[in-house]
Amino acid sequence: MNRIVKKEILNSTVTSMEILAPAVAKKARAGQFVILRVDEMGERIPLTVAGCDREAGTVRIIFQIVGASTMLLNTKVPGEFIEDFVGPLGKPTCTRGMRRVLVVGGGVGCAIALPIAEELYRQGCTVDTVVGFRRAELVILKKEFETVSSSFTLMTDDGSTGRKGLVTERVREILEESKNYDCVFAIGPLVMMKFVVSTVKPFGVPVTVSMNPIMIDGTGMCGCCRLTVGGELKFACVDGPDFDGYLVDFDEAISRSEQYLCEEARAREKERAREETCNLLKMEVH
């Protein structure tokens, strides 16, 4: 059992939590993930570490409320406990020896991009950041990114804040100005990562992507998170989650990510119905 020490609503569908887990906090590095279960019948949810406070022994997670389990997690408040919390899992992001990088974050993927940008900034690397969101209300972590970036571009699909357009447009501009980057880190929806890779390709800069496929155990046992990378079978949990963007078969990953959509939709409806009944009960009491 792990205690929730802090909760912050970042936007209508994204929540940040800090969980007390000293052993994990002590070890976790940028790019690694944890697996948690909210309650005894809960599923194992993999979430990337968004930061940690080694002294306080807390790990920060940022999650999008997409399914029944994240809906349930979002109902928890500081002081309450979650059933299981295990990690850090996966290999840390390789940042060694980098002097200038471009970090590209999309949507809730920014939660994963941030610790990588922070880590690189700490190492004295020049970090240029491009983040994209659908619209103004969905923007998260803007201040945090600005603190560690030498240049920061915010893009929205509808132009409701920042620049209008897709992250790939800005990535192309930046690289046209200078190709002098050690690496591009792209973290976000699979489609976004796929197109960042194809945008960067003509410039010949390496691209690292962070994959978060469906997982159960996260220790190399279920084979659920398998990907094709450079024609070889890889498990995101033990071989990743970071991979060479040029080698990842994104179309296959996109298809496999849809495997449980129907089941998830059903579970979401059930959870929503349950929540609504709870709210009705509350109303009757008052």
Place this chain on the structure above:
Amino acid sequence: MPNMQAKKTPMPTRDPLERAHDFEEVTVGYTDKMALSEAERCLNCKNRPCVSGCPVGISIPEFIAKVREGDVQAAYRIIARSSSLPAVCGRVCPQETQCEKNCVRGVRGEPVAIGRLERYVADRHSELSGEQGEQEKKPEVNGRRVAVVGSGPAGLACAGELAKRGYDVTVYEALHVPGGVLSYGIPEFRLPKRIVQDEVEQLKSLGVNIQTNTVIGRTFTVDELFEMGFEAVFIGSGAGLPRFMGIPGEQFKGVFSANEFLTRVNLMKAYLESSATPIAKGKKVAVVGGGNVAMDAARTALRLGAQKVYIIYRRGMEELPARKEEVEHAMEEGVEFRLLQNPVEILCHCGQPDQRGQSERTERLKERDSRNGWVRAIRCVRMELGEPDEQGRRKPAAIPGSEFDTEVDTVIMAIGTSPNPLIAQTTTGLETNRRGCIVVREHTAQTVRNSVYAGGDAVTGAATVILAMGAGKKAAEEIDRELKKK
């Protein structure tokens, strides 16, 4: 006068039509009367051939003699001298290739049902202990700390043996439930999880500390365990990494490793409405492989409501590596055996085995057909058996041009597993062989690194519960010997 009946006393088993729809245990277990009658079939041979067939050398005729006398507790004590998990092994050991294979009664008729008797003794012991509130005496502690990595059969056996010798043992388990393959792999209908829990509780009562949700190699490294004050480390991290065939279409939606499928059901309880973990409930399921895991996956698919379940295996009936009883149970329940066949490709809706790089047209098709990218059929080639190889197994060879398709919506790959790579990747000074198995000095559990021991599937590659248990126990003896020297 021994009971000269040629056949084993039958095991009471639930009706196949009924049991194929639930997750309750398939076999019911002997009554006192049945056990007595079966025990009387044992001739108590002087040269004890059965014992030499047992990987841990249980004194089989002696425990059976106690059953004959009606002294179950004494029988249990005899088994417990050699085995740490009698209730488990009585259920899952491949007795027909071990103890029972050597039984003299097997020459004319069936061997003594040693496995069934072992299970009877273990189950009765647990009932009696519960009634009498019998508690194992807590051993005297010596204050020396040993860490055990993994709470599967090897880890549990090692921890139990060390605890009995007075060590302060901590078992680290990566998952949220202890038991390893006993919890995530073997289904409830074959090994009820309460039995695994009982074994774990028994260890706890001996003073063993079990830490779940801790991944050695990640949360703590082996080096850190030594820094934390452990004097020896036993690695029993198992062989959990699933293998795939490498055939086209294996990445389509609806293709699972047996590990994924079984973990969702056994560990995550996805068969219960109250579980949040989703599971694919296929209507026509192909399970590739002929071992116990394949049988477990096939029978689980039936229980989840499949109308057709095929076992696809490249050799024949005789060569099936699964326990005979599991094969029989699977057949009774309606699993169809497609023998001498080998998959060459998995096909999906939309016809193409691979739609990579296709254009907008496919995108539009995708919208129309939500089944796009889902398994549609499995293409197999017929096989014939050639000459036996050096291990005496007849090598299968494909018959050219004999390919044919079987319509299925789910494919489960149960073709074996490799050792978990995490510990080897993150521990300095360990050696692994080309199959990823941790190398130990011959006839010992000692790795090339001082004070680090290993055993079970992590060393041998996927094998049996009893071999892993035996290895864990042996490692405990070696650790005890080494630490006493210090």
